[in-house]
Amino acid sequence: MTINRLIKLTLVFTLAVILMGAYTRLSDAGLGCPDWPGCYGQLTVPTEVNDITKAQQQFPERQLEQDKAWLEMIHRYIAATLGVMVLAILIMSLRQPQAPKKLPIFISLLIIFQAALGMWTVTMKLMPIIVMLHLLGGFSLFSLLLLLYLRNKPLRIPGGDSYARQLAPLAAISLVVLIIQIILGGWTSSNYAALACTSLPICEGNWVDNLQWAKAFSPFQGDHPSYEFGVLDYAARMTIHVSHRLWAIVTAVVLLLLAFKLILSQSTTMRKSGYLLTLLVIVQVALGISNVVMHLPLGIAVSHNGGAALLLLTVVFINYAIVRKA
Structure with a gap:
């Protein structure tokens, strides 16, 4: 796969993360999992009776709602996939002599910061300034990926x-x-x-x-x-x-x-x-x-x-x- 094809695919994934984030937020599922990066101490939403009982004991202040928890975890899974794709773009950019270097490095740093904002969104219990910064980070990532795509495929008027x-x-x-x-x-x-x-x-x-x-x-x-x-x-x-x-x-x-x-x-x-x-x-x-x-x-x-x-x-x-x- 060429770097520009990967960037185009990553743009699609970024839009999916933005839309899924909005869906999760508007469905009041932002705290569907009260911990991070897992969900009630697991990598997936607890579904077995014993796991649900254990989850409620660990987080007695939250009632486990599986539909909301799955929304939050799906959002995290897509975001994690996006992170891997950005890492792949960085590696390909560093290996290709003609490819931009500074922009993919900045994008990689941004997505690390986005992950931190995602964590703080949960740990700070949906503090508005953190939620808004997380949203803006997604939009910024979307825009910078487009610029990277254009830089790799020079536009001429x-x-x-x-x-x-x-x-x-x-x-x-x-x-x-x-x-x-x-x-x-x-x-x-x-x-x-x-x-x-x-x-x-x-x-x-x-x-x-x-x-x-x-x-x-x-x-x-x-x-x-x-x-x-x-x-x-x-x-x-x-x-x-x-x-x-x-x-x-x-x-x-x-x-x-x-x-x-x-x-x-x-x-x-x-x-x-x-x-x-x-x-x-x-x-x-x-x-x-x-x-x-x-x-x-x-x-x-x-x-x-x-x-x-x-x-x-x-x-x-x-x-x-x-x-x-x-």
Whole structure:
């Protein structure tokens, strides 16, 4: 297998880990296994009567729910497979003289940090700042793998599209705006604030007078036995949700502006990227609205996470394509 084929497969696995992580989190299965890396002291979920009894004796504070435990362990199995694939990419990169070296090393360090964040997510009982960093680590890994793929298969814009290159500042701003929106989405999810507002377009009631910015965005929320299901009051969660919604409007406007300008480009690559970006923004907005109207159905909520990952990948590609020398 060539290194680029392995990177493409690893990209697919990374998306699977992101989606499975979202499914696990949204299914309230983040503490399905109260220890790490095993589950109730085993490498698999306890299923035998004796094993279940022993597990409950070791962790009397948690009731073993096998469906949630299996979700968590499947997520860990896929993540472990991803780690092995990243290691294989590193080895292949170091062996091939022309392959980039620094980027695969950084990606390998990142996935080690991701594993640590996965452990802390459990040991710190779903502390929101750790959960959010774990989510961002997955998105960062996804983006860096794409960059590594592009570095191994150099992209050239046919004819050296000078018009597209003038869009570099807007593309960079779009990336920053999107990253902020992803951070807000992660903070909303990790604080169980997705249903803090259930009406459109912003929130029900006199929400303006109930905003609590400092409390809503404090990374430390006190010492609690567990952060499962959130520890913030309604006003703080509502503030988080409103922030995510308002910034979503800014994000959609900026990304659609970039997409429109890309569609006017003479480069086929840029035009296709513009059309794809437009489609992804429309789908992502529709998924966000559906989450509110339908009260966060699991399939749509997971798709919203996947849509954010694909949007980020598209904007990263656009930035790379614009600044790459022809």
